[in-house]
Amino acid sequence: MVGSAGDVTAFRGEILDFTGDPATLGDAAHRHFPDGLLVVRNGCVAALGPAMEILASVPADAVVTDYRGKLIVPGFVDTHVHYAQTDIIASYGAQLLEWLERYTFPVEACFGDPDHAREVAEFFLDELLRNGTTTAMVFATTHRTSVDAIFEAANARALRLIAGKVLMDRNVPASVRDSADSGYADSKALIARWHGRDRLAYAVTPRFAPTSTERQLELCGRLLDEHPGIFLQSHVAENRGEVAWVAELYPWSRSYLDVYDHYGLLRPRAVYAHCIHLDARDRQRMAATGAAMSFCATSNLFLGSGLFDARAAHDAGVRVGLGTDVGGGTSLSMLRTLDESYKVCQLAGQTLSPFRAFYLATLGGAAALYFDDRIGSFAIGKEADFVVLDPTATPLLARRMARTTTLAEKLFAFMILGDDRAVHATHVLGAPAHRRTSV
Ligand code: GUN
Ligand code: ZN
Numbered sequence: 001m002v003g004s005a006g007d008v009t010a011f012r013g014e015i016l017d018f019t020g021d022p023a024t025l026g027d028a029a030h031r032h033f034p035d036g037l038l039v040v041r042n043g044c045v046a047a048l049g050p051a052m053e054i055l056a057s058v059p060a061d062a063v064v065t066d067y068r069g070k071l072i073v074p075g076f077v078d079t080h081v082h083y084a085q086t087d088i089i090a091s092y093g094a095q096l097l098e099w100l101e102r103y104t105f106p107v108e109a110c111f112g113d114p115d116h117a118r119e120v121a122e123f124f125l126d127e128l129l130r131n132g133t134t135t136a137m138v139f140a141t142t143h144r145t146s147v148d149a150i151f152e153a154a155n156a157r158a159l160r161l162i163a164g165k166v167l168m169d170r171n172v173p174a175s176v177r178d179s180a181d182s183g184y185a186d187s188k189a190l191i192a193r194w195h196g197r198d199r200l201a202y203a204v205t206p207r208f209a210p211t212s213t214e215r216q217l218e219l220c221g222r223l224l225d226e227h228p229g230i231f232l233q234s235h236v237a238e239n240r241g242e243v244a245w246v247a248e249l250y251p252w253s254r255s256y257l258d259v260y261d262h263y264g265l266l267r268p269r270a271v272y273a274h275c276i277h278l279d280a281r282d283r284q285r286m287a288a289t290g291a292a293m294s295f296c297a298t299s300n301l302f303l304g305s306g307l308f309d310a311r312a313a314h315d316a317g318v319r320v321g322l323g324t325d326v327g328g329g330t331s332l333s334m335l336r337t338l339d340e341s342y343k344v345c346q347l348a349g350q351t352l353s354p355f356r357a358f359y360l361a362t363l364g365g366a367a368a369l370y371f372d373d374r375i376g377s378f379a380i381g382k383e384a385d386f387v388v389l390d391p392t393a394t395p396l397l398a399r400r401m402a403r404t405t406t407l408a409e410k411l412f413a414f415m416i417l418g419d420d421r422a423v424h425a426t427h428v429l430g431a432p433a434h435r436r437t438s439v
Pocket of ligand 1: 104329
């Protein structure tokens with residue numbers, strides 16, 4: 001028996017998860033149960049296996065939800081997204097630096113208003129759940145209120161979520177600017193209030209090197225040293241104009257990434273979005289220090305930034321997760337992100353297999369965040385966050401699915417044709433957090 005009925009629930013259906021990276025382990029990296037059972041006790045995985053083998057171990061009066069005909073996978077992990085940019089998704093006609101000035105800074109300036117921040121945070125997290133994303137690493141804005149809003153909303157939904165106050169003390173409008181000292185003090189207060197509370201974690205968040213002084217970057221390193229276990233999130237080497245600007249602002253640096261390295265900001269739990277215009281030495285430094293890359297395909301295409309080199313990242317041994325990067329990105333759906341990731345790899349002469357794609361969206365993302373001991377797969381004891389995918393969600397998806405004969409083909413159809421409509425349900429700690437109702 002895996003527990004008493006009161007605290008045990010079970011979910012029956014086709015189940016898939018990963019125990020490692022398919023790019024390294026091949027087929028040995030995944031576990032697949034065509035008729036499986038996922039047993040959850042107190043929000044964590046208590047058992048997983050073929051339904052016919054383990055049904056007998058479930059208490060007779062435990063609720064067993066029947067998801068047969070659907071595919072159950074671990075909840076998706078979005079390693080880079082800006083909740084405050086929800087309202088400027090799909091903003092026309094600019095590349096990164098102009099896009100920031102024209103659309104991003106004005107919309108982020110509104111997050112000093114706690115009511116506005118709360119309303120956007122609620123909408124944003126509901127959207128994540130509608131898309132099957134159960135963990136995200138999130139940029140707030142310069143304002144402390146923006147951090148309180150996203151953490152309060154995440155905690156109300158029992159989500160495992162990382163977020164932080166954006167630090168920027170130069171080259172931005174006054175409405176979104178802090179100072180090195182105020183940014184340090186505000187971050188410290190927010191770490192004390194939120195880091196380690198329930199499933200929440202704090203990330204020191206220097207936006208990117210051009211909008212921080214050297215003093216601010218130095219204080220970021222100090223915050224990390226003073227608070228072991230906290231995270232860092234930033235952007236690096238996204239756009240060629242940005243790279244040239246960093247070379248002007250930091251003339252002593254060997255490369256853009258070297259600026260962060262200089263201040264001790266490459267380390268485990270540091271996640272850098274984009275990582276497009278890097279060289280071999282940069283990738284080696286990321287691997288050696290344990291920092292992670294967030295591959296943001298929809299954003300990289302939408303802002304015309306360039307093509308992420310997934311093979312080089314893998315060959316260098318760097319941790320990689322996927323990011324939607326909304327509002328630079330064009331969708332909060334991890335399935336849409338996998339579609340565009342596949343195309344980015346195609347343009348780079350590489351192939352993203354469906355197994356590796358779903359690994360990156362789940363356990364790979366969790367490993368990039370150093371949360372793979374808690375989420376990302378159905379290993380016994382892990383937190384039971386999962387998504388239930390519907391292969392018949394749309395007429396075209398159903399039609400294509402009918403012709404699939406292998407799991408790989410099925411996953412590929414989900415990632416190329418799927419979106420929020422394919423998310424039948426999302427569960428957080430075993431409990432239902434979203435169920436699709438409309439067609
Ligand atoms: N670089 C600095 N800030 C941002 C941002 O908000 N979005 C993207 N895509 N890149 C950035
Ligand atoms: Zn970003």
